[in-house]
């Protein structure tokens with residue numbers, strides 16, 4: 239049967255990247271998406287903004303919602319200090335399987351815990367299952383209508399501390415209007431918009447960084 243786009247992306251990584259070299263894995267995926275098939279990775283332009291925020295926060299605990307094929311997982315994991323706890327969540331088993339292989343190809347499998355499931359089910363269990371008290375950095379890149387309910391779950395289950403940073407992809411395209419309205423109007427967050435473009439296109443998109451004030 240016909241391969242899937244994530245499987246073709248994995249083949250491109252295995253063909254064009256150097257095993258154990260995260261930069262080459264990132265470049266191989268960006269090349270594939272620019273010259274072969276568009277895919278919904280955060281991409282190189284927004285990826286540089288992601289890199290700068292991760293570097294600035296230098297987190298000890300990280301949560302990513304929306305692994306997809308592991309592109310942003312590799313971007314984040316390559317910047318983390320040793321001993322950092324990094325959990326990434328993927329709902330789609332086929333994507334998760336490709337992501338595991340791409341993360342391993344980059345040599346970053348020991349830095350990442352990939353969990354398959356729905357954020358709404360997992361968030362209430364994270365403390366118990368993974369011994370995490372609060373997250374220093376959260377990257378939101380999953381179903382756009384889950385950003386708002388999930389940030390409310392973070393608050394409800396005490397997963398944020400004064401200084402926790404949330405970075406949300408796609409706040410313009412496809413768009414997360416309710417989430418934006420919430421973080422921009424809540425007195426509990428300091429929010430800033432980073433203008434950019436939808437991955438591999440000229441379409442307007444951007445990232446919203448929100449600092450939890452406690």
Ligand SMILES: O=C(NCCCOCn1ccc2cnccc21)c1cc(-c2ccc(F)cc2)cc(O)c1O
Nearest residue numbers: 278303304327328329355356357379380381411412
């Ligand atoms: O839809 C997107 N991402 C989400 C995937 C499913 O995520 C499912 N999923 C992953 C963990 C997880 C945990 N709990 C529930 C669902 C959970 C997404 C879509 C586009 C896009 C933009 C323009 C278009 F014309 C078409 C698509 C761009 C992006 O950058 C995206 O991130």
Ligand SMILES: [Mg+2]
Nearest residue numbers: 280379407408
């Ligand atoms: Mg995205």
